[in-house]
Amino acid sequence: MISSLLLQLILNGLIVGALYGVVAMCFVLIYKSTQVVNFAQGEFLLIGAWTCWWLVTSLELPFPAAFLLTFLFMMVFGIVLQMVVLRPLIGEPVISVIMVTIGLSIFFQAVVKAIFGAWAQPFPEVFPVKSVDVFGLPVQPAYLMSLVVSVVIMVAFAWFFKYSRMGLAMRATAFDQQVAQSLGISVKGVFALAWAISAMVSALAGVVVGMVNGVSSALSFFGIKVFPAVIVGGLDSIVGAIVGGLIIGLLENLAEYADSQFLHLGNLYSVAPFYVLVIILMIKPYGLFGTKRIERV
Amino acid sequence: MAPAAARTETATETPLLSVNNIEVVYDDVILVLRGVSLDVPTGRIVTLLGPNGAGKSTTLKAISGLLGTENGRVTRGSITFRGEEIANRPPEEIVRRGIFQVMEGRRIIEDMTVIENLRLGAFTRRDGGAAIRADIEQVFHYFPRLKERTGLAGYLSGGEQQMLAIGRAMMARPRMILLDEPSMGLSPLLVKETFAIIETLCAETGITMLLVEQNARMALKIAQFGYIMESGKIVLDGSRDDLADNEDVKEFYLGGDRERKSFKNLKSYKRRKRWL
Ligand SMILES: Nc1ncnc2c1ncn2[C@@H]1O[C@H](COP(=O)(O)OP(=O)(O)OP(=O)(O)O)[C@@H](O)[C@H]1O
Ligand SMILES: [Mg+2]
Numbered sequence: 001m002i003s004s005l006l007l008q009l010i011l012n013g014l015i016v017g018a019l020y021g022v023v024a025m026c027f028v029l030i031y032k033s034t035q036v037v038n039f040a041q042g043e044f045l046l047i048g049a050w051t052c053w054w055l056v057t058s059l060e061l062p063f064p065a066a067f068l069l070t071f072l073f074m075m076v077f078g079i080v081l082q083m084v085v086l087r088p089l090i091g092e093p094v095i096s097v098i099m100v101t102i103g104l105s106i107f108f109q110a111v112v113k114a115i116f117g118a119w120a121q122p123f124p125e126v127f128p129v130k131s132v133d134v135f136g137l138p139v140q141p142a143y144l145m146s147l148v149v150s151v152v153i154m155v156a157f158a159w160f161f162k163y164s165r166m167g168l169a170m171r172a173t174a175f176d177q178q179v180a181q182s183l184g185i186s187v188k189g190v191f192a193l194a195w196a197i198s199a200m201v202s203a204l205a206g207v208v209v210g211m212v213n214g215v216s217s218a219l220s221f222f223g224i225k226v227f228p229a230v231i232v233g234g235l236d237s238i239v240g241a242i243v244g245g246l247i248i249g250l251l252e253n254l255a256e257y258a259d260s261q262f263l264h265l266g267n268l269y270s271v272a273p274f275y276v277l278v279i280i281l282m283i284k285p286y287g288l289f290g291t292k293r294i295e296r297v
Numbered sequence: 298m299a300p301a302a303a304r305t306e307t308a309t310e311t312p313l314l315s316v317n318n319i320e321v322v323y324d325d326v327i328l329v330l331r332g333v334s335l336d337v338p339t340g341r342i343v344t345l346l347g348p349n350g351a352g353k354s355t356t357l358k359a360i361s362g363l364l365g366t367e368n369g370r371v372t373r374g375s376i377t378f379r380g381e382e383i384a385n386r387p388p389e390e391i392v393r394r395g396i397f398q399v400m401e402g403r404r405i406i407e408d409m410t411v412i413e414n415l416r417l418g419a420f421t422r423r424d425g426g427a428a429i430r431a432d433i434e435q436v437f438h439y440f441p442r443l444k445e446r447t448g449l450a451g452y453l454s455g456g457e458q459q460m461l462a463i464g465r466a467m468m469a470r471p472r473m474i475l476l477d478e479p480s481m482g483l484s485p486l487l488v489k490e491t492f493a494i495i496e497t498l499c500a501e502t503g504i505t506m507l508l509v510e511q512n513a514r515m516a517l518k519i520a521q522f523g524y525i526m527e528s529g530k531i532v533l534d535g536s537r538d539d540l541a542d543n544e545d546v547k548e549f550y551l552g553g554d555r556e557r558k559s560f561k562n563l564k565s566y567k568r569r570k571r572w573l
Contacts, residue, residue: 007443042551048315109560165416165420168409168417168420169417169420171406171409172406172409172417175406175407175408175409176404177366177407178363178367178400178404179368179400179404179406180388181363181366181388181421182361182363182397182398182400182404183392183417183421183465183469184386184387184388184389184391184393184420184421184469185419185420186387186389279502
């Protein structure tokens, strides 16, 4: 009964959804620990992907080295961005900070366009084979790599927040900054770390998407898809971000299926997530996993 | 043995913590402390008593550096810890120097477990997991009822949350704990239990404590020395016995004595309503 097209789309949905989940996690990480709604999340993907592309094509570095350098560059980029742009805004009204991140988003898009041009550039082939077989379906190796990378990142996040000293410190800071300080945690350090991790991991996602679709400003649109994902999951829930990402990924692809097979509306792929967003928010205003604080009676 | 004893003796002569005539201002204009001085000798429990709004919590925050998080500053005077000036230093530096504040209202991390809260207490420590696990066991030794609580700390009772807050402070292995109103909102029985544990804990671990309380009766049971603060000033100080015997302290802070009911004392109550 289930056509191979449908299967293919479900698999796509899971793979892309996992990536959405990863970027959504990065967004939630910044929101939770610094209370900043980062509208420039998509540009982290963009900058990361272009950096890696440039290292591979212009400097002709081997891919793993370029990947690692991109990672380091984005870590520094995240820290500097936090220190120079966002730290002075601590204590300013939420709306001002949002305007600044929207401004950053536009600024980075323009800068990247000025440097690398407006056209999509393909990544040089990294993998020796064009496609591998998964349960009889042909899958691009970059897609497989993307899934592996997503899962590894998710496990790493789970470990980090549950067991590592800095992870606990970040959670404590998210819960109550004054208490965190009373424990000897440097809140400035936590903020910088949140931006560093977020930028690094988003860039990773950017490189992976760039390898599949080519590197272009469409990557920041990938970042926009993260909003339905985080809002579905609840703005402050890491698990919610992953589930939200998977839901959005699957939904897009199922919408594509319904559209191409039955409805023939054309653009359902892009708008379906936003319909679902509205419906979920009507039923659960805190998102599926958003928390209200514990209230002991 | 003799020289060692002599050393301890001199150690108690220069106080571990010394607050000298400090003035604290919030938001650059609100003057809250107006020349507060107090000393806390090594290994002792010193209590700071006073009514609501006297500036007790402000004094603790001035010492721990948390004042900065509320836009407050020490604008005059000095705070020395082990002979070094610490006024207006950032809180993370002061924790590393060995002073740990347990804030009013316990302030545990509600969406974490007991163990996670305790591990956070050890944030500034550099020694490894084994030492930290051993210290968690030590906290459970003093507060056995925490051991059975495996859920989120937000669901603990008020008394258990207070114990967790104190346990979390112990995890930092501080030289000194600043404890702000541990009796707040606890039943009399639980206050008794908690204070008894605090007393043994300080005696056995040698941790020095500055204890802020409104419950003067309980505080003077475990402290060796006390200060009384009103409207941003220290108005009285003395040893536990001096304070417990002081007529004014009896009247305003210990309360409940039989004679209070007589007309004569009521009049004197009105007359001496304020220390200043
Ligand atoms: N962050 C702040 N900004 C401005 N004023 C403050 C701040 N914190 C405290 N105050 C003021 O300082 C004074 C002393 O407050 P503080 O909290 O130190 O009193 P307290 O002795 O601890 O009282 P309580 O027993 O009620 O806890 C009060 O008048 C209070 O309004
Ligand atoms: Mg207080």
